[in-house]
Amino acid sequence: MSESPTPPAARVVVGVGDAPGCVAVLGRAADEARLRGAELWPVAAWEPPEGEFAARRFPAASALVPEWERLAEERLVEALRDAFGDTGTGLPGRALVVRGAPGPALVRTADREGDLLVIGAGGRGPLRRALWPSVGRHCLAHAVCPVLAVPPxxxxxxxxxxxxxxxxxxxxxxxxxxxxxxxxx
Missing domain, CATH: 1.10.287 (Helix Hairpins)
Structure with missing residues (x-):
């Protein structure tokens, strides 16, 4: 008699940034994880300051990669502390620092059908929409799992x-x- 493999645990993947609404987004993601009996996976995405193209163009920049990753990790820890205090979330899960643009990094992380991806739906004026890509739009267009956009x-x-x-x-x-x-x- 063979046992069927245990399905992977349900996950709530949440994007963590430096926007003021990040605390509310993390709180909502934790609430969803509790409701679903799921793990909470906060994700901080980072890119080299001038983007991946510039980092490849200037090989000396690769020496700074560990420092940039450390700064992203500090930003993630600070956001979690702001949202949950020193006691933590009280939920199982894993905090991740991922190299890449936020939208694609979140979609790559929330790659299971049973996942829930939680993002902030910050206010964006016409100028911001024209000049910077929207993380939310990318996630909504490319995610294989449900996406919850939390308004400010x-x-x-x-x-x-x-x-x-x-x-x-x-x-x-x-x-x-x-x-x-x-x-x-």
Missing amino acids: SPLEAALTTAHRRNTLRLRLDTGDLERESRNPR
């Missing part, structure tokens, strides 16, 4: 507006923050 919180949107006004040296009315957080766009 109203508070995050209000803080982004305040930061933009501050950067442009426009007058900041704190009443605007209250109205923005109560009535998100």
Whole structure:
């Protein structure tokens, strides 16, 4: 009598970046992992500062690869600490640092049909959409598993507006923050 192999554990793969909404995305991914009885796999993707093409073009840059990877690992640990404190998630799983553009790296990691890929659906204006590729769009188009896009919180949107006004040296009315957080766009 032969035993059938144990199916791999269900996983919730979550993209970890340096955006302010990362904590909310990690929290939602942990909640989904608990609901599903799944492992939590936070993933921080990184690329050389000028991209892969520049790294191949300048071989001396390869000496910096360990440092860039260490910085990505620090960013991942800091994001996990911000989201869950020093106690951790309390969930089984594995944190990964993956070299590559975020969208393709997340899709490569969440490569099982039973996985759930959780990403942030940050606000993107027309200029950002035109100049930078969207991680979310890439994941939605190429993932073999379900993708959960977590929208930014109203508070995050209000803080982004305040930061933009501050950067442009426009007058900041704190009443605007209250109205923005109560009535998100």
